[in-house]
Amino acid sequence: MACRFILQNLSKRHLLHSTFASRSASTLILAEHEGGSIKAQSLSAVAAASSINGDNPVSLLLAGSGSSLQQAAEKAATCHPSVSQVLVADSDKFAHPLAEPWAKLIQLVQLKGGYSHVIATSGSFGKNILPRAAALLDVSPVTDVVEINGPHQFIRPIYAGNALCTVRYTGANPCMLSVRSTSFPVPPISGDLKSGGASISEVDLSTLDEDSIGKSRFIKLSSEETDRPDLGSARVVVTGGRALKSAENFKMIEKLAEKLGAAVGATRAAVDAGFVPNELQVGQTGKIVAPELYMAFGVSGAIQHLAGMKDSKVIVAVNKDADAPIFQVADYGLVGDLFEVIPELLEKLPEKK
Amino acid sequence: MVAVKRVVDYAVKIRVKPDKSGVETQNVKMSMNPFCEIALEEALKIKESGLAKEVVAVSMGPSNCVDTLRTGLAMGADRAIHVEASRDLVPLTVAKLLKKLVEIENPGLLILGKQAIDDDCNQTGQMIAGLLGWPQGTFASKVVLDKEKQVATVDREVDGGLETLCLDLPAVITTDLRLNQPRYATLPNIMKAKSKPIKKFTLEELNVEIKSDLEVVQVTEPPKRKAGVILSSVDELIDKLKNEAHVI
Numbered sequence: 001m002a003c004r005f006i007l008q009n010l011s012k013r014h015l016l017h018s019t020f021a022s023r024s025a026s027t028l029i030l031a032e033h034e035g036g037s038i039k040a041q042s043l044s045a046v047a048a049a050s051s052i053n054g055d056n057p058v059s060l061l062l063a064g065s066g067s068s069l070q071q072a073a074e075k076a077a078t079c080h081p082s083v084s085q086v087l088v089a090d091s092d093k094f095a096h097p098l099a100e101p102w103a104k105l106i107q108l109v110q111l112k113g114g115y116s117h118v119i120a121t122s123g124s125f126g127k128n129i130l131p132r133a134a135a136l137l138d139v140s141p142v143t144d145v146v147e148i149n150g151p152h153q154f155i156r157p158i159y160a161g162n163a164l165c166t167v168r169y170t171g172a173n174p175c176m177l178s179v180r181s182t183s184f185p186v187p188p189i190s191g192d193l194k195s196g197g198a199s200i201s202e203v204d205l206s207t208l209d210e211d212s213i214g215k216s217r218f219i220k221l222s223s224e225e226t227d228r229p230d231l232g233s234a235r236v237v238v239t240g241g242r243a244l245k246s247a248e249n250f251k252m253i254e255k256l257a258e259k260l261g262a263a264v265g266a267t268r269a270a271v272d273a274g275f276v277p278n279e280l281q282v283g284q285t286g287k288i289v290a291p292e293l294y295m296a297f298g299v300s301g302a303i304q305h306l307a308g309m310k311d312s313k314v315i316v317a318v319n320k321d322a323d324a325p326i327f328q329v330a331d332y333g334l335v336g337d338l339f340e341v342i343p344e345l346l347e348k349l350p351e352k353k
Numbered sequence: 354m355v356a357v358k359r360v361v362d363y364a365v366k367i368r369v370k371p372d373k374s375g376v377e378t379q380n381v382k383m384s385m386n387p388f389c390e391i392a393l394e395e396a397l398k399i400k401e402s403g404l405a406k407e408v409v410a411v412s413m414g415p416s417n418c419v420d421t422l423r424t425g426l427a428m429g430a431d432r433a434i435h436v437e438a439s440r441d442l443v444p445l446t447v448a449k450l451l452k453k454l455v456e457i458e459n460p461g462l463l464i465l466g467k468q469a470i471d472d473d474c475n476q477t478g479q480m481i482a483g484l485l486g487w488p489q490g491t492f493a494s495k496v497v498l499d500k501e502k503q504v505a506t507v508d509r510e511v512d513g514g515l516e517t518l519c520l521d522l523p524a525v526i527t528t529d530l531r532l533n534q535p536r537y538a539t540l541p542n543i544m545k546a547k548s549k550p551i552k553k554f555t556l557e558e559l560n561v562e563i564k565s566d567l568e569v570v571q572v573t574e575p576p577k578r579k580a581g582v583i584l585s586s587v588d589e590l591i592d593k594l595k596n597e598a599h600v601i
């Protein structure tokens with residue numbers, strides 16, 4: 001049930017003084033939804049918020065239009081015990097997650113709500129939108145955070161994860177950050193929420209600055225239909241490299257993934273060669289994954305690929321070349337021909353339960 | 354207009370300084386950021402197809418930026434602009450400086466690499482688009498310009514696949530890996546580049562507030578993984594995964 005959003009008029013001076021006071025800490029989460037549900041990665045942003053200031057109020061911002069948005073809002077209200085409020089921006093302008101209207105929305109909501117922190121997950125949504133919003137709010141965001149050391153101190157990877165940089169944010173509110181969902185796992189929520197969930201309010205869009213909205217239009221999204229689990233959150237990932245030699249051969253990787261109930265990943269080389277579509281790319285500029293088990297077949301282990309998977313719990317590598325760099329990060333390595341190893345694995349692996 | 358950055362070459366194995374103040378960049382090979390090369394290549398292709406009359410390369414930083422600009426000129430850019438800055442600039446400052454240059458130069462399109470491979474920020478393009486109020490097409494894997502309709506149709510690589518957007522010009526585009534294959538500068542072009550103009554601006558001349566709201570506390574190495582073992586058979590692998598690692 002939508003209710004009037006009560007505007008809190010926090011004076012600017014109050015905001016500046018409260019930079020270090022946890023009593024006025026409050027977080028705005030930029031959440032994504034699809035098909036009437038909150039996307040799992042957005043919950044990582046909530047998990048990150050709770051590690052900044054244990055019980056500071058957390059508001060979830062959702063934008064879209066129509067019934068799937070309202071459904072998502074209902075689900076958002078009970079998705080995590082930390083969420084105390086769900087803000088809903090309902091308009092055709094948000095039918096697709098375009099950066100231009102979203103950035104203006106964030107600016108509007110921030111100026112009205114005076115949050116100390118604004119957090120998004122660093123997937124393509126957060127990466128596209130957060131910096132634009134930060135520029136409008138005149139703050140430097142901290143992107144791709146893997147660890148939080150305090151309300152304004154964060155660790156993020158640089159040089160493709162070959163170094164970690166600890167940065168401190170010393171500017172005015174809001175402190176804006178995007179977090180790697182693999183670094184902020186969401187613990188399973190047990191039982192029903194005593195409080196019955198968060199309040200849901202409609203964002204008053206009447207004062208939304210229209211400038212720059214309408215200059216971009218969504219045309220289409222091409223994605224592969226798949227029964228495979230989502231690459232970013234799968235428990236097991238099976239990846240193929242260029243050594244697979246063809247899209248046809250890549251089907252072996254898919255068969256193995258099927259057997260293991262795994263997601264399929266690929267190196268940049270395999271995507272460049274056209275074996276698989278781009279959304280399967282794991283690496284510095286592709287997806288970052290940290291599954292329980294990562295199996296790499298015919299992957300040499302270039303720095304840029306390692307950047308995307310070296311936080312996996314167990315890494316298995318199969319490669320004909322004993323000197324391939326991948327063996328330096330693998331827990332278990334097999335020097336051999338993947339065209340022999342994969343069929344043997346398919347034969348000998350136990351059926352998935 | 355294309356913004357380019359000088360970074361540690363992508364193939365270099367970087368080392369963290371013992372005092373944890375940063376990454377060792379002395380005596381290390383530096384190159385144009387690979388994504389910036391792709392941005393420049395796209396601009397050159399657009400010019401060669403007759404849809405633009407000039408490509409201007411821009412870089413910000415100390416005097417060695419000029420090396421990167423000369424490479425850009427050698428690839429085919431017509432002019433270059435160097436904004437001189439002696440210290441590291443955060444993306445927001447770079448965006449504000451770029452905004453000033455856009456106001457001076459009036460480009461019809463601004464192309465940047467999606468991220469620099471040193472800081473991996475992936476912010477500048479989005480920020481300048483926000484400051485200018487221009488639409489943005491980030492992580493572009495294909496760009497098609499329609500001069501008559503003054504729009505750019507951009508395919509973007511996103512988590513869910515390939516998204517196609519139509520943007521009114523002027524717009525900001527950030528390039529992803531598969532957009533194109535950058536050309537090598539040929540020797541005649543390298544020679545020609547020596548006489549192409551590089552205009553210099555100082556921070557004072559551009560009168561931009563230098564944002565310093567981020568402080569680097571330290572730079573450290575990531576935790577090392579425990580060394581693994583090479584196994585001798587598939588049977589052994591399955592056994593280890595099942596009984597030692599407990600992942601299957």
